[in-house]
Amino acid sequence: MxxxxxxxxxxxxxxxxxxxxxxxxxxxxxxxxxxxxxxxxxxxxxxxxxxxxxxQKKPIQYFICESLCFQNFNYNTYLNTCSTVKCPVCPKLMRKAIDFDANGxxxxxxxxxxxxxxxxxxxxxxxxxxxxxxxxxxxxxxxxxxxxxxxxxxxxxxxxxxxxxxxxxxxxxxxxxxxTSKILLAHSSEDFVNFLFSLLTVxxxxxxxxxxxxxxxxxxxxxxxxxxxxxxxxxxxxxxxxxxxxHPKLLPNYLCSNHIFPLEENPKPTKFLKRTSSTSGGLYEYSLTLDSTHAYRNLIDQSPYLRLKGGFVRGPTNFMVTDELVVTPFIFDVLLHVSPQTESAS
Structure with missing residues (x-):
């Protein structure tokens, strides 16, 4: 394409x-x-x-049941990012792909x-x-x-x-x-490394x-x-x-517990199923939308999400952080590769 x-x-x-x-x-x-x-x-x-x-990372693909199954009491339709799971209502796989609605x-x-x-x-x-x-x-x-x-x-x-x-x-x-006066490397705990990694989510x-x-x-x-x-x-x-x-907020589940900035996390967005008449026949076409005014049904997102607990790295662990912010686990043998001339110059 x-x-x-x-x-x-x-x-x-x-x-x-x-x-x-x-x-x-x-x-x-x-x-x-x-x-x-x-x-x-x-x-x-x-x-x-x-x-x-x-x-290049592909956009997230969402899937619904081929039969458009829904909860009997409120007509909500199930949604998932995995096409190999079974529909909670019927035995079919949730493999009908739907895209976000492109309204132009x-x-x-x-x-x-x-x-x-x-x-x-x-x-x-x-x-x-x-x-x-x-x-x-x-x-x-x-x-x-x-x-x-x-x-x-x-x-x-x-x-x-x-x-x-x-x-x-x-x-x-x-x-x-x-x-240039320059720091060769810094010795730090997992708290500082969690702080560095958390900057990538802001x-x-x-x-x-x-x-x-x-x-x-x-x-x-x-x-x-x-x-x-x-x-x-x-x-x-x-x-x-x-x-x-x-003033954008962090994506859901990405707020680190030991952050030092005034950060907020977005709630998980409510997704809706939109239905439009097909231009090629009498069948309907379906798409994903965040606009409730065009909702055909509410979607229950059952996709697996990882909840961040505490930080990004396992602790207690020590790390080395270079002046270029390259982070590696602290291993004493690595210091032997740093020449005394370089250390003294730094």
Missing amino acids: AETKIPLKVVIDRQKKKVVFAEASSDFADILFSFLTLPMGTIVRRIANHSDPSH EGVFVVKTSSFVISDDLHVIPNNPTSTLGMLESCGINDFAALEENTMKLGSNEILHLLDSSFVSKTPLSDIFLKS PLGKLISLLTKDHGSLSIENIHHSVSELNVGEYLKSQLLKDMIL
């Missing part, structure tokens, strides 16, 4: 070899804002492995909205005033030096943009125009909201600030979705 690519109109200053701004639809704005909801572990994994197709209406942003995005990822509504303001802030006097191109962004370009937003002040230009938007004001700003923070400036109703669909981007 061919990958869907999102068009992005980019205005380039040929003389400075720099992206001045980009004009984007609500689809691209949704992608930028969704960065803030991703857990840090997901970001690290996707950036590290995006060039290797073998490491986007996620966070009103579908008809259009935006202007600066090179450092400030997102503002698209109107003549914002466009002229963007040109003025970039010191553009010679409009003849500007060039307009429409680019197509696939998953590789989007992951490159996510990567660049952490390290570059000009991530759009990086994509389209560019392709959504990016929550980490940004916890950052102090005295650090150097990152381009990814401009997306966060842009969302805080957009009006609900005019550009964003609801205050609930705005809060979901700016």
Whole structure:
């Protein structure tokens, strides 16, 4: 199946070899804002492995009974992520796959909205005033030096943009125009390692909201600030979705007991079965939705979930943590491989 690519109109200053701004639809704005909801572990994994197709994780697949069995007293239908278990009502396997309902209406942003995005990822509504303001802030006097191109962004370009937003002040230009005193290692208990591992479960938007004001700003923070400036109703669909981007909660069952940040955990979402008439005949088509207004039946999710108890590692155990945050079990023999010259220099 061919990958869907999102068009992005980019205005380039040929003389400075720099992206001045980009004009984007609500689809691209949704992608930028969704960065803030991703857990840090997901970001690290996707950036590290995006060039290797073998490491791409498939979306979770859900299954229901082929006979659409339901509880007699409330018509709830059973749901599972495993297709080899039997239906609780009949002897058939729960192997009828259903996908999330794709309504084509986007996620966070009103579908008809259009935006202007600066090179450092400030997102503002698209109107003549914002466009002229963007040109003025970039010191553009010679409009003849500007060039307009429409680019197509696939998953590789989007992951490159996510990567660049952490390290570059000009991530759009990086994509389209560019392709010591030191700690040797630290000896720590499982409590510190649990803290390090728990950072991977915290959504990016929550980490940004916890950052102090005295650090150097990152381009990814401009997306966060842009969302805080957009009006609900005019550009964003609801205050609930705005809060979901700016202050996202952890996934269910991922809150570590010894966390030190003000973190909250999302409850398990209520899922519903949606039924629509088939375009090819008289049969119905079924999909999974979180929108109760289109519910045909409630779904009882019986998928196996792991409840995090205490932390991620077994204790009591000691670990070594390097300056690059590589964590390994503490083994005294490993220290013998560290040269005295290196130790003294550190």
